[in-house]
Amino acid sequence: MAEESAWNRTVLRVNNERLLLGRLRADGATSRAELARITGLSKPTVSTALGRLERAGLVREVGKVANAGRGRSPVLYEADPTAGYAMGIDIGRSWIRAAVTDLDGVVLGRGEERNQADDADSLVATAAALARRVAAQAGLEWSSVLHTVVGSPGVTDSATHSVRYAENLPGWGRQGATDLLQRELGTGLEVVNDANLAALGEYSVGAGQGCELFVYLLVGTGIGAGIVAGGKLFLGAHGAAGEVGYLPWGTDGTDGTYGAADAAGGANGTDGGAGSSAGDAPTRGMLEDAAAGEAVLALARASGLTEVGSAKEVFDAARAGDERALAVVGLEAERLAHAVAAVAAVIDPALVVLGGGIGDNADLLLEPLRAALHRITPLRPGLVPSQLGGDAVLRGAIATAVTAARERAFEVWNAG
Incomplete structure (x- = not known):
C-alpha cells in the first residue's frame, strides 16, 4: 500500500508539472497566481511545481507584473526555450536541407547541400554532417539537440524502420539505413513522408491554417499527398495514405480524355504508359511516371523543346511565352487534375494546396488545372498554391521535432 501511495503521488506530481509547463508554453509569461486560477491547482502546489521546473532548467523567471499598489509585484514565469533543441532535415x-530550432520553434540556424549520394551510407553521412554543422554554426553543443525529424519520400515501416517506396533515393530503402542515421545523430529520430510533413507545415504556418480537412499535393521528382484532418495527419492503415503517385494511369484510348496529351508524348517520350511506343493505345502505369519531373522534361522534348535540360527550364520557357512549353504546362496540368479528381472523390477535402518543385509553378499550372477539373469531375475542391514553397517539408519537420523535443526534455529530467 505504501508503494502504491508513493507511486500515485509521483504520478500526480508529474501530471501537475506537465500541466503547468503546457500552460506556460500556450499562454506565455504567467504569474503563479494566474496559473493557479487557470489550472485549478492550489497556490502551494503551483509554487512547488514551478520551483522544481525552474531548478531543472525547464522554466525561468522573465520579470514581474507592473504593480501600481503596495506589496510585492508577482513574478512572471515562462517555459525556457533553451532547455533543448530540435532538428529538422529535408532529404x-x-x-538536403536542415534547420535547428529552440523549443519555441525559433529557427537558430539552417543550411543546405546538394544530394550527390548514390547509396544509403553516403546519404546518411551527408545528412548527419549537415545537421551537426548547422547546430555548430548556431553555437549549440550537439548534445543539446534532443530530437530530429527527417522528411523524405516513402513510407517508414514501423516494424523494420526501413523506408518503402523511396525509389528516387538510391539505397534509402535498405533495411538498417534509418537505424544507421540514428546512431550517427544520437538523438531521438523520426523519419516521416515528405508530403505529410509539408502538409503539417502548411497547416502550422501556411495555406492550410484553420482548414479542418485539406490535402497538400507535392509534385516534384515524385508525386505524393499529405492529408490533414482536424489538425492531424491521416496516414491510413499502413502509413501509405496519400501515395497518389501510385494511382493507375492511362485509358483505353476511346474517351478522348488524353488525346491531345498523348499525342505530344508521355513520361517516357510516349503516351505516359511505361513500355509503350508512340502511337500505341495508352497502357496503365503509375501517375508518377506520367506527371512528375522527368515526365515534364520528356513531354517537352517530345514537343520539340530539345534544348531544355530540366523541368525548371520548361516552366521558365513557358513564362517567356514559348508556345510549345505552354502546351506542355497544359498537359501537365491536365494530368495533375486527375490526381486532384481522385483525391476529391475519395476524401472530399475543402482545400488542395499545390507544392513541390513542379507544383511551385502554380502561377502557370492552376488556371489550366482548374479548367481540366471542370471538364472531368463535378467535385472541385479549392485549389491554392503553397505559401511555404521549398520550405514546406522543412517547416513540417521542425514543427514535429519541436513537439517531440519538448516532451523528451521533460521526460529526461523526470527519469533523472
Whole structure:
C-alpha cells in the first residue's frame, strides 16, 4: 500500500508539472497566481511545481507584473526555450536541407547541400554532417539537440524502420539505413513522408491554417499527398495514405480524355504508359511516371523543346511565352487534375494546396488545372498554391521535432 501511495503521488506530481509547463508554453509569461486560477491547482502546489521546473532548467523567471499598489509585484514565469533543441532535415533527390530550432520553434540556424549520394551510407553521412554543422554554426553543443525529424519520400515501416517506396533515393530503402542515421545523430529520430510533413507545415504556418480537412499535393521528382484532418495527419492503415503517385494511369484510348496529351508524348517520350511506343493505345502505369519531373522534361522534348535540360527550364520557357512549353504546362496540368479528381472523390477535402518543385509553378499550372477539373469531375475542391514553397517539408519537420523535443526534455529530467 505504501508503494502504491508513493507511486500515485509521483504520478500526480508529474501530471501537475506537465500541466503547468503546457500552460506556460500556450499562454506565455504567467504569474503563479494566474496559473493557479487557470489550472485549478492550489497556490502551494503551483509554487512547488514551478520551483522544481525552474531548478531543472525547464522554466525561468522573465520579470514581474507592473504593480501600481503596495506589496510585492508577482513574478512572471515562462517555459525556457533553451532547455533543448530540435532538428529538422529535408532529404530530397536534389537537395538536403536542415534547420535547428529552440523549443519555441525559433529557427537558430539552417543550411543546405546538394544530394550527390548514390547509396544509403553516403546519404546518411551527408545528412548527419549537415545537421551537426548547422547546430555548430548556431553555437549549440550537439548534445543539446534532443530530437530530429527527417522528411523524405516513402513510407517508414514501423516494424523494420526501413523506408518503402523511396525509389528516387538510391539505397534509402535498405533495411538498417534509418537505424544507421540514428546512431550517427544520437538523438531521438523520426523519419516521416515528405508530403505529410509539408502538409503539417502548411497547416502550422501556411495555406492550410484553420482548414479542418485539406490535402497538400507535392509534385516534384515524385508525386505524393499529405492529408490533414482536424489538425492531424491521416496516414491510413499502413502509413501509405496519400501515395497518389501510385494511382493507375492511362485509358483505353476511346474517351478522348488524353488525346491531345498523348499525342505530344508521355513520361517516357510516349503516351505516359511505361513500355509503350508512340502511337500505341495508352497502357496503365503509375501517375508518377506520367506527371512528375522527368515526365515534364520528356513531354517537352517530345514537343520539340530539345534544348531544355530540366523541368525548371520548361516552366521558365513557358513564362517567356514559348508556345510549345505552354502546351506542355497544359498537359501537365491536365494530368495533375486527375490526381486532384481522385483525391476529391475519395476524401472530399475543402482545400488542395499545390507544392513541390513542379507544383511551385502554380502561377502557370492552376488556371489550366482548374479548367481540366471542370471538364472531368463535378467535385472541385479549392485549389491554392503553397505559401511555404521549398520550405514546406522543412517547416513540417521542425514543427514535429519541436513537439517531440519538448516532451523528451521533460521526460529526461523526470527519469533523472
